[in-house]
Amino acid sequence: MEPDTIERLPEILRAYLSEHLPDVRNVSIHNVARSPGGNSRSMWFFEADWEGEAPVAKQLMFRANESTCFRDEEASLEKEYRIFRALQDTPVPVPANYWYERDPSWAGEDFVIRERVAGDTNFRDLAPESQGAILEHFVEILAAQHNLDWEAMGLSFLGAPKDGPECARMVVERWERATKRELLEPQPVMTATMAWLKRNLPTEVDRIVLGQGQVGPGQILFRDDRVVASLDWESGFIGDPMSDLAYLDFMVRPLVGDEVVEGLIARYGELSGIPIRRDNMRFYTVFQSYWAVSACLAAVNRFATGEMRKTQTLVLGMAAPRSFLRRMERIVREDAA
Structure with missing residues (x-):
């Protein structure tokens, strides 16, 4: 403003x-x-x-x-x-x-x-017991979310895939267009990653659900070790539930460790009734990394072209996490070997 x-x-x-x-x-x-x-x-x-x-x-x-x-x-x-x-x-x-x-x-x-809901977002500095309790409650919410009747809720306007294979294809094509529109210079890792995504589109999707896009810590408010609000829905979509699960996995695994995350994934499967498809999760781990870097590159474009001169824009544009780029490069190289 x-x-x-x-x-x-x-x-x-x-x-x-x-x-x-x-x-x-x-x-x-x-x-x-x-x-x-x-x-x-x-x-x-x-x-x-x-x-x-x-x-x-x-x-x-x-x-x-x-x-x-x-x-x-x-x-x-x-x-x-x-x-x-x-x-x-x-x-x-x-x-x-x-x-x-x-x-x-x-x-x-x-x-x-x-x-404005009263609560905290600082998950990283909590005691392990509190982190575990919040994540367990969040997984209950995520499982319930993925069982909502999104058609009856009037959410078909988000763009409903007609079948499982179209779930990944729709989001990949949308963000390929966005990235090409925003790039100011060649990005070889992004180009190679997009080619990998197109080669590895998941075809088996057990349930088409309402997804959030960005889930878990950073996108929730909590109080007394309970989730009190889900905050960020601008990237909401209709598609593969493994996308949300993959995002949760790569965001919290470095914080709470493998054992906790594997327990959360198993619990999600029990509560949702949706089979865990690891290949789909791997695909969406790469896609979410591509998406995050694409958003940062868009901010660079807006600042460099003079469309927006806010420091906030430049800070976000420079924040393309190297971990995302390294993750994309590693997986693309592994599959090329």
């Missing part, structure tokens, strides 16, 4: 809530503060108060649509809002999403106002 819009944000929020909560009086806004998280889109926490009753929390969050790395074709704020709304009153805990606003006269761009 523009600096003058940020400066006026308390007044914008006061006017917006006053208009959208017609049964209350004397709306006031306090403690507007930018969230330290949310690298892809800017977020501000704030507190609201008013006289009267309204079915809205007073601890709130404002999230702007302007993205440092994603285009709406891949991950729009409106898509995320619609998924959040569909997940209300399901076993997947999510913050209440109250409004999605398209009118640019308010803040110059689309935005969402949602509930």
Whole structure:
């Protein structure tokens, strides 16, 4: 957002809530503060108060649509809002999403106002016992998520694969287009990885599910060793459940070790009733690495071309994790040997 819009944000929020909560009086806004998280889109926490009753929390969050790395074709704020709304009153805990606003006269761009749930995201520094308890609860939620009737929930707009083989093909083609659009210079590892992905598309998918895309620590809020909110759904998709499981695996294995992760995978299989397909998980481990680097390269493009001059964009663009690049290169080399 523009600096003058940020400066006026308390007044914008006061006017917006006053208009959208017609049964209350004397709306006031306090403690507007930018969230330290949310690298892809800017977020501000704030507190609201008013006289009267309204079915809205007073601890709130404002999230702007302007993205440092994603285009709406891949991950729009409106898509995320619609998924959040569909997940209300399901076993997947999510913050209440109250409004999605398209009118640019308010803040110059689309935005969402949602509930701010009390909780922590700092998983890495927890005691092993707490990490284990949180992950066990998360796996219960993930298994329930993968058993949701996404068609009945109205989520077919995400793009439903017609069969198992199309699950991987759809996401690979989408992100190949995005990467080609954003690249400023040749990226040999990315090119070789895309060729590997196309050669190794999984064909056996036991259930087509609602996936989150990025799951587990970093994407959840927890309190008292329980998950209280699933936060990030801008990469939500309909497809192979092994994609989510692979992302969870490579994010938490370095933190909690092989024994814990293997126990979580087995528990997921028991709760979900979905067979664990290791080849599919290996494929999605490579794909998720490709996706992460692609997002960082997109941020570099936006900064280098002058589309966005925010330091936030440059920081994200320079953050392409070497571990992702090394993982892709290792697997591609192993299969070529």
